[in-house]
Amino acid sequence: MSFPTFSIAEQRSSVPVRIDEELCIADKGCTVCVDVCPLDVLAIDLSKGKAFMAFDECWYCMPCEKDCPTGAVHVDIPYLLR
Amino acid sequence: MNTIEREVDVLVIGGGTAGPMAAVKAKQANPALKVLLLEKAHVKRSGAISMGMDGLNNAVVPGFATPEQYVREITAANDGIVNQKTILAYAQNSYAMIEELDRWGVKFEKDETGDYAMRKVHHMGTYVLPMPEGHDIKKVLYRQLKKNRVEITNRLVATRLIVGEDGRIAGTFAFDCRTGDFHVVRAKSVVLACGAAGRLGLPASGYLFGTYENPTNAGDGYSMAYHAGAELSGIECFQINPLIKDYNGPACAYVTGPFGGYTTNSRGERFIECDYWSGQMMLEFQRELEGGNGPVFLKLDHLAEETISTIETILHTNERPSRGRFHAGRGTDYRERMVEMHISEIGLCSGHSASGVWVDENAATTVPGLFSAGDMACVPHNYMLGAFVYGHFAGVSAARHAQEHPHANVSSAQVDAERQRVWAPLLRESGLPPNQVEYKLRRMVNDYLQPPKVTRKMEIGLERFEAIRGDLDRLHARNPHELMRAMEVHAIRDCAEMAARASLYRTESRWGLYHARVDYPERNDAEWKVHVQLHKNAAGEMACFKRALEPYVIAMDQQEQAAYQKLRISTEAVPA
Numbered sequence: 001m002s003f004p005t006f007s008i009a010e011q012r013s014s015v016p017v018r019i020d021e022e023l024c025i026a027d028k029g030c031t032v033c034v035d036v037c038p039l040d041v042l043a044i045d046l047s048k049g050k051a052f053m054a055f056d057e058c059w060y061c062m063p064c065e066k067d068c069p070t071g072a073v074h075v076d077i078p079y080l081l082r
Numbered sequence: 083m084n085t086i087e088r089e090v091d092v093l094v095i096g097g098g099t100a101g102p103m104a105a106v107k108a109k110q111a112n113p114a115l116k117v118l119l120l121e122k123a124h125v126k127r128s129g130a131i132s133m134g135m136d137g138l139n140n141a142v143v144p145g146f147a148t149p150e151q152y153v154r155e156i157t158a159a160n161d162g163i164v165n166q167k168t169i170l171a172y173a174q175n176s177y178a179m180i181e182e183l184d185r186w187g188v189k190f191e192k193d194e195t196g197d198y199a200m201r202k203v204h205h206m207g208t209y210v211l212p213m214p215e216g217h218d219i220k221k222v223l224y225r226q227l228k229k230n231r232v233e234i235t236n237r238l239v240a241t242r243l244i245v246g247e248d249g250r251i252a253g254t255f256a257f258d259c260r261t262g263d264f265h266v267v268r269a270k271s272v273v274l275a276c277g278a279a280g281r282l283g284l285p286a287s288g289y290l291f292g293t294y295e296n297p298t299n300a301g302d303g304y305s306m307a308y309h310a311g312a313e314l315s316g317i318e319c320f321q322i323n324p325l326i327k328d329y330n331g332p333a334c335a336y337v338t339g340p341f342g343g344y345t346t347n348s349r350g351e352r353f354i355e356c357d358y359w360s361g362q363m364m365l366e367f368q369r370e371l372e373g374g375n376g377p378v379f380l381k382l383d384h385l386a387e388e389t390i391s392t393i394e395t396i397l398h399t400n401e402r403p404s405r406g407r408f409h410a411g412r413g414t415d416y417r418e419r420m421v422e423m424h425i426s427e428i429g430l431c432s433g434h435s436a437s438g439v440w441v442d443e444n445a446a447t448t449v450p451g452l453f454s455a456g457d458m459a460c461v462p463h464n465y466m467l468g469a470f471v472y473g474h475f476a477g478v479s480a481a482r483h484a485q486e487h488p489h490a491n492v493s494s495a496q497v498d499a500e501r502q503r504v505w506a507p508l509l510r511e512s513g514l515p516p517n518q519v520e521y522k523l524r525r526m527v528n529d530y531l532q533p534p535k536v537t538r539k540m541e542i543g544l545e546r547f548e549a550i551r552g553d554l555d556r557l558h559a560r561n562p563h564e565l566m567r568a569m570e571v572h573a574i575r576d577c578a579e580m581a582a583r584a585s586l587y588r589t590e591s592r593w594g595l596y597h598a599r600v601d602y603p604e605r606n607d608a609e610w611k612v613h614v615q616l617h618k619n620a621a622g623e624m625a626c627f628k629r630a631l632e633p634y635v636i637a638m639d640q641q642e643q644a645a646y647q648k649l650r651i652s653t654e655a656v657p658a
Contacts, residue, residue: 006512006558025319036127038298040237040259055563056289059330060404063127075406080289080410080513081328 016060016076017042017053023072024050033064033073083262083508088231091484092477093269093287095240095254096303097121098296099466100131100473101275101458102223103233107477108273108484115481117630120256121567123298125235126224128370130275130457131295131466134217134338136400137188139203139465140177141211146200149458150171151207154637158645159205159360159461161592163316163612166635170497171443175471176339180211183470185220189215205356205645210336214396217403238265239566241504242300243272243310243452244497246490249633251310251451253492255500257569262508262562264501266653268492270484271451273476274439275469278321278457279577281570283427283532284524287328290517294323294330294426295457303458305573306581307439309622314380314445314544314616315460315629316436317584320428320533320596322364324378324601331402334381338397341389343382346420347375354649359434361594368425368595377419384507390416400630425595427524428532430577433457433465437584440615440629448617451487453480499652506555507568516567520574523550527578531585533592535599540582547579579624580616587592587626588614 001082024030027049034042034051043054051073059079065073076082093107097119105119121128142152148492150382157164173208180198184190184481191199191212202208210328213219219599227234239255243253244266278472280295291297308314324345326333335345335357348368354366371378398406414421432438436461449609455472457464465471507513530543554572590606591599610630 006556008512008515015122031083035124035236038123038125038128038132038296039447040566048496057567059291059293059297061132061296062403066133066403067127075404075407076608077329077408077411078292080287081292081408 006013008049013056014079015053015056016058017064017076018074018076019051020072021050022049025070026051030069031081032069036063043051083264083505085176085264085266087266088266089268091115092269093253093267094119094273094276096129096277096456097143097234098275098277099123099131100469100476101273102227102272102475103470104275104455104480105476106226106480107474108184109230109232111478111481113484115484118267119227119232119234120238120254121143121234121236122239122648125227125234127220128298129212130299131219132296132401134219134400134626135466136216136396137213138211138431138467139336140176140209140463140467141180141200142173142196142209143198143200144209146179146208149460150636152209153640154638155204155206157634157636157638159358159643160358161361162643163318163613163631164462165632166633167443168441170595171463171475171603172464172471174469175474176467179467179471179474182553186226188219189213190327191612195625199334203336203339204358206642210340211493212337218591240306240567241569242500243306243473244268244492245310246492247489249450250487250490251449255504257504257565259562259566264504264523266497268489270487270489271453273481274303274307274452274454274458275456276306276458277474278428278429278431278433279304280431281574282524282577282581283527284521285330285427286424290520290524294552295429295431301430301573301577304439304578307447307454308576308580308618310449310452311618312449312452313440314438314580315440315613316438316462317430317580317616318588318597318614319436319593320362320436320581320615321431321437322424322428322533322595323359323426323434324364325406325426326369327335327377327422329405329408331405333421333423334397336382336392338380338382339581341393342385343380343393343413345381345423345605346381347378348377349375350381353652355413355651356573356649360646361435361596362427362646362649363594364596365594365598369607371425376425380423381420382416383418383420387417387587402404427528428581430463430581431457432460433469434463436460436462441472444479445472446479451483451605483572504569506558507559508562508565513556514553516557516559516564516571519550519553519557520571523547523571523575523578531578531594532579534600537586537601542587544579546584546636549583550575584614584616584626
C-alpha cells in the first residue's frame, strides 16, 4: 500500500467576522462587505443569500462592519489575540 | 481560465495611498493619457490607510519648521544614511500637498484662528499635525480618482513586471484572485506603489494576519522591483515598531504625547526623552523590555477625564478602530491602567524606517520607465504625507516618460513563462498548503533575523530560505484566493532573503535596534557611511554593493548629527 504524498487535514478555526443573517441583505444583491475587505476573506453563500467569512485571514480593520448598510456585520478581535 | 491582454500609457500598481495620488497626477499632467490604477484589493478600502489616519507625522508647515530643518532632523534620525536631495524634495513640497488635501476635503486640526494646530513629537522640530477626523481620507481619494477619470481595476494581483527587450519597463503580469484569469497589462511607464513588506516577521501571537502593516502588503512590490532589475536600498534597516502587546496598533505616543501621555517602564518612570520612532528609540525600548524594568507601558492614567475621552475618540475611530474592542476584552481602561506595550515583528518599510526601492527626487528607480512611491520607495521616514508627495512626483514623471517613449517590445517567451509560474499552484493536483509554508517561512524569519542580529544565525536563515525556495514548486492552491496566498509566499521569501543578505553585508551596527549586529557592535562611519544597495546581478544572483552618499545639500553640525544617539533619560543626579 502506498501513501499519498500530500494528505490534508482540515483544522477548525473560530472566525472573527460574524454576520447577522436576519439583517444581511446579500439576497437583495448587496455585496458591500465582500467588496471592501482588503484581504478578500468574505463571500456570499449563494444557497442562503447571506454573507459569510470564507477564509480565516482577518486584519480586524473593520471596513466590512463600518460600510455595511444594515449593521449586519460584527468584527471580533481574533481569538488568538483577544 | 483566460488570458486577458490590455494596453495603457501609464500603469499604477497599488491603490492605497501613493498610488491613487500618482494616478490622479499623471492624468492631470496629460488628460489624453490612458492611466490605469491596478489594485489587489478594492481601491475604496485598500492599503495602509484603509480606515483613515489620525495625523500627519512629518508636516513641514511654515512658521513651525523649514524644509532645511526637516532635512537635518531626518538625516540625524536615520544616522546619516540619506540621499538628502530626496528628503529635501519631500520637505519643499510637503506644505503644498497639505493645502491640496485640505482643498480636497481632508480634515486637519486647526486652532481658533484657522492655522494648523501643530504638535511637537520629534527630538528637535515640530512636525505632527493631528487629523482627529481623518477617517474618510480614502473616500476623498476615491472622489478624485472618479473626478479625474482614472480607470480602476480591483482584485488583480500583480506578480512580475514586464521588462522590454531593450531593458525598459513594459507593464505587468497579474491574475484575478477570484477567477484565476491571467492578465498581461502593457504600459509605457509603471508606478510601483505596493506598500510595505508587512508580512515578513510573524507576530508573537502566531496569527499570520495580525501584522502591524495591512497584510495585503506582503512585499509584492519589493519582489517585483528586484526581479525587474531595480536597485533596492537600506533593506538591512528593518522596520520594528512599539505596539500594544498582542494588538497590531501603535500604543500611539504621537497622538497621546501632545496630551501628556508618555512611554514608561513597569515602575511608571520615563526612560526615553523622545517618543518619535527611530532605531535608537527602539533599542532603548528593547533594553527596558528585556532588562528587568519591563514590560514597557503607555501611561495615560494620570490625565484628566476630558483629556482621556478625547484620546479615546481619536484612537478608537481612526486608523485602528478595533482598538477599543481589544482593550475592552482585556479590561484595560486608560483611566485606571497603563497600556502594556511590546515590539513588533520585523518588516521592510521606508515610510517608517528606510528600506525600499532606490528612487531619486523624481521618484525614478534605476529601471527606465519604472517609478516608485510610498512605503516601498526608499525615502526614509516618509510616512503618509511622503507617500502623497512622492505619489505626485511619480505620477508626473510617469506621464512624461509615457509621452516620450513608445511601448517596449516584449518576447512571447516571457509571457508564457510567467503564466506557467502563476498558474502552477492551481494546476497541481496536490501539494503544500500556502498558509503552512508561509507560517514556517515567517517563523524562520523571527528565529534568524529578528535583531539583535547574529551572523551565524542569519547564515542558517539563508539556508532555510533556500530550502523553502524548493517548497515553492510544491505549493498547491484549491482556488484563486489560495493562489493569491501562494504567490505572496514567493514574494515574502524573496524579502526574507533580501533582509538576510543586506544585513550580513553591512558589517557594523547602525540605526539602533534596526541593525544591531552582535558580532559588529560598533558603528563604523569610516567604512559604512554609505548606502547598501541590493540587486539581481548579471549572473541572476542576489548581490549587495556600496553606493556612496551624495554630498549633503544641508550641512549638519556635530550636535545635530548625534541628537538621536542620546535618547535615554539620564539617571545621574542633577545639581539643584
